[in-house]
Amino acid sequence: xxxxxxxxxxxxxxxxxLAVVLVNIWLAGQRSAMAQTGIVQASTVxxxxxxxxxxxxxxxxxxxxxxxxxxxxxxxxxxxxxxxLAGEGTRQALQTISANEPVLxxxxxxxxxxxxxxxxxxEGMKAVSIRVNDVLGVxxxxxxxxxxxxxxxxxxxxxxxxxxxxVDVLLxxxxxxxxxxxxxxxxxxxxxxxxxxxxx
Numbered sequence: 001x002x003x004x005x006x007x008x009x010x011x012x013x014x015x016x017x018l019a020v021v022l023v024n025i026w027l028a029g030q031r032s033a034m035a036q037t038g039i040v041q042a043s044t045v046x047x048x049x050x051x052x053x054x055x056x057x058x059x060x061x062x063x064x065x066x067x068x069x070x071x072x073x074x075x076x077x078x079x080x081x082x083x084x085l086a087g088e089g090t091r092q093a094l095q096t097i098s099a100n101e102p103v104l105x106x107x108x109x110x111x112x113x114x115x116x117x118x119x120x121x122x123e124g125m126k127a128v129s130i131r132v133n134d135v136l137g138v139x140x141x142x143x144x145x146x147x148x149x150x151x152x153x154x155x156x157x158x159x160x161x162x163x164x165x166x167v168d169v170l171l172x173x174x175x176x177x178x179x180x181x182x183x184x185x186x187x188x189x190x191x192x193x194x195x196x197x198x199x200x
Contacts, residue, residue, distance in 0.1 A: 042067045042068070042069065042070065043067075043068050043069070043070040043073060043079060044065040044066065044067060044068060044079050044080065045065070045066060045068040045073055045074070045077050045078070045079065045102050046063050046064070046065055046077065046078040046079070046080065046081055046083070046084045046102070046103050047063070047064060047065075047066050047099075047100050047101060047102050047103060048062060048063065048097045048098065048099055048100065048101055048103055049061065049062055049063055049064040049099065050062055050099055051096070051097070051098055051099050052093040052096065052097040053093065053096050054093060054094065054095060054096065054115055054183065055092055055093065055115040056092060056093045057090050057091070057092050058084065058085060058090065058091045058092065058093065058103070058108060059085070059090075060081055060085065063081045063084055063085070063103060064081070065079075065080060065081055066100070068102075074102050074104060075104070076104040076105040076106050077102045077103070077104055077105075078103060078105075084103055084108075086111065087110070087111025087112065088111050088112050089111050089112025089113070090111075090112070091108045091109050091110070091111060091113070092108065092109045092113070092114060092115040092119075093107065093108055093115065094106075094107055094108055094109060094115055094119055094120055095107050095145070115183075116183075117177055117178060117183055117197065120177055120183060121177070121199060122175075122199060125199045125200065126199075126200055127177055127178075127197050127198070127199060127200075128197065128198050128199075128200045129195045129196065129197045129198075130150070130195065130196055130198065131194065131195055132193060132194065132195060132196050133192075133194075134192045137179075137192060137193055137196060139190065139192065140190035140191045140192040140193065141190050142176055142179060142196060143176065143179065144176055144177060144178055144179060144182065144183050145175070145176065146175075146176045147173045147174060147175055147176070148173075148174055148176060148196075148198070149169055149171065149172050149173065149174070150169075150170045150171040150172075150174055150198070151167050151168065151169055151170065152167070152168045152170050153165065153166070153167050154166050154167075154168070171198075171200070174198045174199065174200065175198065175199040176196060176197070176198060176199075177197045177198065177199050178196075178197040179191070179193045179195075179196055179197075180193040180194060180195055183197075
C-alpha cells in the first residue's frame with residue numbers, strides 16, 4: 001500500500017470522528033437551550049384512566065390528569081378532574097372513550113343527565129324513528145353515529161297506463177342516533193333491526 005493512500009485513510013477517519021463529536025456537542029446545546037427557555041409550556045388535560053363505554057358513570061377513579069402542551073389543548077377538554085365532575089349529579093359517557101383519550105364535553109353528559117337519546121341530540125334537533133327491514137336497513141350495517149340519506153321510492157302511472165318508478169332524495173347526511181333501542185356508538189356487530197332513529 002502506498003503512503004499517500006494510507007495518509008488519506010487516516011485523515012478520513014479523523015475527520016469522520018471529529019464530525020460526529022461536533023454534531024453531538026451541537027445537539028446537546030440545542031436541547032439545553034430549549035429546556036432553559038421553556039418553549040413548551042405545559043398544562044393539564046383530563047383523560048380516561050380506563051376505557052369507558054356508552055352509559056359508564058364518570059368518577060375520580062375513571063379519570064386522571066396528564067401533562068399536555070398548552071398550545072394544543074382540544075376544544076371542550078377539561079383541565080382538572082374537579083372541573084370535569086363539577087355540578088349537581090353524576091356525568092356519564094355518551095360514546096366510547098379509550099384509555100388516555102382526552103375527555104371532551106361533547107363526549108359526556110351534563111351534570112345530573114343520563115346517557116339517553118336526549119343527551120346526544122344537537123341543539124334544536126328532534127329524534128325521528130323510521131321503520132326499516134333487512135334491505136332498507138342496509139342489512140344491519142347501519143350503526144349509531146353513522147350518517148345516511150333518506151330516499152323516497154314511488155311509482156307513478158303514466159298517460160300510457162304504464163307504471164314508472166322514481167327515487168327522490170328527501171334528506172341527506174342524517175345522523176343515526178339509535179338502531180332499535182341501542183344508542184351506543186361503539187356497537188359494531190351487524191344486526192337486522194326494525195327501526196332506525198335519526199336526528200332531524
